[in-house]
Amino acid sequence: MSNAVRLKNLRKVFEGRGGSGRVVAVDDVSLEVKDGSLVTLLGPSGCGKTTVLRMIAGFEAPSEGDVFIGDERITALPANKRRTSMVFQSYGLFPHMTVFDNVGYGLRIRKVPAPELRARALSMLELVGLAGTEARLPSQLSGGQQQRVALARALITEPRVLLFDEPLSNLDAKLRVQMRLEIRRLQQRLQITSVYVTHDQDEAMTLSDQVVVMHQGRIQQVGTPPEIYSRPRTLFVADFIGKANFLAGTVRHVEGGGADVEIAQGRVRVPAEGFRPGDMVWLLLRPEAIGLAPAGAGRWQGRIAAATYLGSEIFYEVMVGGQTLLVKVGHPQGATPLGASDPVGVAFDEGSLHLVPREGTA
Amino acid sequence: MIIAFLVVRKQFVGKGLMDLTSMLTFAVPGTVVGIGYILAFNERPLLLTGTGAIIVLLFIFRNVPVGIRAGVAALQQIDPAIEEAATNLGAGSGRTFATVTLPLITPAFFSGLAYSFVRCMTAISAVIFVVSGRWNLITIAILGLVENADLSQAAAFSLVLIAIVLSALGLIQVGVGRVATSQMGYEAAG
Numbered sequence: 001m002s003n004a005v006r007l008k009n010l011r012k013v014f015e016g017r018g019g020s021g022r023v024v025a026v027d028d029v030s031l032e033v034k035d036g037s038l039v040t041l042l043g044p045s046g047c048g049k050t051t052v053l054r055m056i057a058g059f060e061a062p063s064e065g066d067v068f069i070g071d072e073r074i075t076a077l078p079a080n081k082r083r084t085s086m087v088f089q090s091y092g093l094f095p096h097m098t099v100f101d102n103v104g105y106g107l108r109i110r111k112v113p114a115p116e117l118r119a120r121a122l123s124m125l126e127l128v129g130l131a132g133t134e135a136r137l138p139s140q141l142s143g144g145q146q147q148r149v150a151l152a153r154a155l156i157t158e159p160r161v162l163l164f165d166e167p168l169s170n171l172d173a174k175l176r177v178q179m180r181l182e183i184r185r186l187q188q189r190l191q192i193t194s195v196y197v198t199h200d201q202d203e204a205m206t207l208s209d210q211v212v213v214m215h216q217g218r219i220q221q222v223g224t225p226p227e228i229y230s231r232p233r234t235l236f237v238a239d240f241i242g243k244a245n246f247l248a249g250t251v252r253h254v255e256g257g258g259a260d261v262e263i264a265q266g267r268v269r270v271p272a273e274g275f276r277p278g279d280m281v282w283l284l285l286r287p288e289a290i291g292l293a294p295a296g297a298g299r300w301q302g303r304i305a306a307a308t309y310l311g312s313e314i315f316y317e318v319m320v321g322g323q324t325l326l327v328k329v330g331h332p333q334g335a336t337p338l339g340a341s342d343p344v345g346v347a348f349d350e351g352s353l354h355l356v357p358r359e360g361t362a
Numbered sequence: 363m364i365i366a367f368l369v370v371r372k373q374f375v376g377k378g379l380m381d382l383t384s385m386l387t388f389a390v391p392g393t394v395v396g397i398g399y400i401l402a403f404n405e406r407p408l409l410l411t412g413t414g415a416i417i418v419l420l421f422i423f424r425n426v427p428v429g430i431r432a433g434v435a436a437l438q439q440i441d442p443a444i445e446e447a448a449t450n451l452g453a454g455s456g457r458t459f460a461t462v463t464l465p466l467i468t469p470a471f472f473s474g475l476a477y478s479f480v481r482c483m484t485a486i487s488a489v490i491f492v493v494s495g496r497w498n499l500i501t502i503a504i505l506g507l508v509e510n511a512d513l514s515q516a517a518a519f520s521l522v523l524i525a526i527v528l529s530a531l532g533l534i535q536v537g538v539g540r541v542a543t544s545q546m547g548y549e550a551a552g
Contacts, residue, residue, distance in 0.1 A: 059446055079449045086450050092443035096465045105461075106451035150447075157451060 002070040003160040003193045005033040005056060010065035012051050012217075025051045027217040029065070033161075033210075036191040038184070040204040043214035044240070049197045052214075053163050056195060058082050069160050085154035086163040089170060091146045093138040099125070099149050100134035106157035124152045127186070144175045151183070155190070162187070164196040168203065176200075180207055201241050205229070213237045235356050238284050245290075245325050247283040248358060251275050259355065265300050265321050270353040280358040287315065287328035289352035292338070298345025304338050320346055388427040392487025395424060400491050412494040420492055421485070425478040429471070436470030437463070476534040483527050 012026040026048040033039045041049035054060040058079030066075045074082055093102050104121040125131055128148040138146055168176045184207050187194050198204055204211050205225040213220040221233045232238035249263035259272040263283055302320035314337055316327045399420050403410035410416040448458040486501045493502050500523050507516035
């Protein structure tokens with residue numbers, strides 16, 4: 001039986017108190033999550049990603065549209081019959097029960113006999129690396145351990161779909177990295193269809209088979225992490241994922257999978273499809289795609305405006321023809337970093353450029 | 363407790379009104395409530411004046427708000443995700459309430475109970491109108507004795523009253539303490 005999740009024209013409108021202030025939280029979201037894959041919903045807070053997740057879980061009823069798991073339409077099914085499991089941002093552990101009772105809760109509801117329940121709960125605790133903690137209360141565990149308990153509790157019922165609602169945002173940075181690797185490992189080992197909500201792009205990039213970028217209730221782009229990063233389709237996606245320089249330009253000539261774009265600094269040739277001469281565009285230039293050359297060499301000439309030293313790399317702000325370009329340079333060990341107002345050349349490969357549509361006049 | 367649950371967790375028409383009416387008997391002065399009870403229950407089919415039942419009823423309705431407020435306060439402290447987690451794992455709403463929500467608000471329930479009990483034992487304003495020869499209350503008896511200048515008997519009654527209240531409070535305290543320690547992580551985790 002397939003456990004793919006399918007969302008069809010999902011829409012959610014929240015009515016304000018007394019009928020005032022309608023908020024469209026989710027607008028016409030259609031999406032397919034393939035059986036056994038992990039899809040992240042990524043976006044800034046308030047973009048509707050959590051609402052989508054809660055509609056899959058059944059905590060919110062969609063205003064319009066349908067939710068399917070496999071071929072079954074579950075839009076009207078109550079949350080407790082959907083066989084989806086959620087891992088919450090605040091863990092949502094039962095504070096009055098021991099770790100063992102927390103993990104076993106789903107099985108007890110399903111009236112699984114005690115010996116089997118015990119065996120399964122203990123093996124689940126071992127799977128998440130918490131063997132030996134079963135008699136403790138959740139409050140006696142650290143944040144990371146509590147989230148593992150929540151994960152074990154969610155997994156034990158063998159849900160059709162596993163839902164994550166920003167599960168790592170209450171943890172410190174190091175633990176977050178470790179936990180996300182662990183979540184990915186478990187998800188791939190158990191082949192559970194998963195939907196993961198986060199506002200952390202690193203999390204989305206490392207975890208996902210597919211990333212869904214959302215903004216103001218709408219899906220901006222769906223793609224694999226490399227697709228999203230190197231070929232964003234809108235300004236929002238390009239700006240939200242990673243750091244980027246945007247140069248306003250106009251398409252002058254289109255030929256054979258490339259476009260000549262005129263920008264303030266001159267003309268460049270950019271790989272592009274679907275653009276026509278006269279289109280207004282943003283030229284996207286990632287900081288790591290730019291290199292610094294000695295003054296006089298390189299494509300453009302500029303001056304260093306500021307330098308930010310981060311240990312493994314340095315970010316330079318370079319003034320080029322009245323515009324500041326952010327340049328990332330892997331820190332060459334032992335070399336002296338450039339100082340403010342040093343003249344430099346700026347070099348890049350035209351193949352690394354990318355275009356997104358620009359609306360109106362900039 | 364169920365009213366408290368509805369008030370905190372659910373959205374429905376007239377929610378504000380229910381919250382308000384649940385507070386009403388608390389806001390109205392005791393004498394008014396007492397006279398109101400005599401007037402309301404002085405005729406058939408609800409002829410209750412002069413019975414013990416009317417005292418009990420009066421106390422129940424007069425102290426319902428205490429329980430509701432305590433429940434509301436306790437529920438607002440509970441992360442909705444905890445209840446959602448239970449639902450998510452397959453528990454229906456009744457099951458969720460019984461296995462998760464109720465145990466978490468039990469301490470609030472007992473402290474509400476203790477408070478109500480003490481208030482009932484020492485109340486005088488509303489009940490003074492509904493007591494009768496057969497069904498009297500110790501507080502009112504004390505008042506009567508003082509008026510008759512029978513101070514020694516009044517003092518004896520007072521002592522008995524204090525002893526009853528203190529021992530009841532002590533019992534409840536022990537009970538709540540046991541419940542509270544069994545879930546001591548809750549405050550800390552909150």
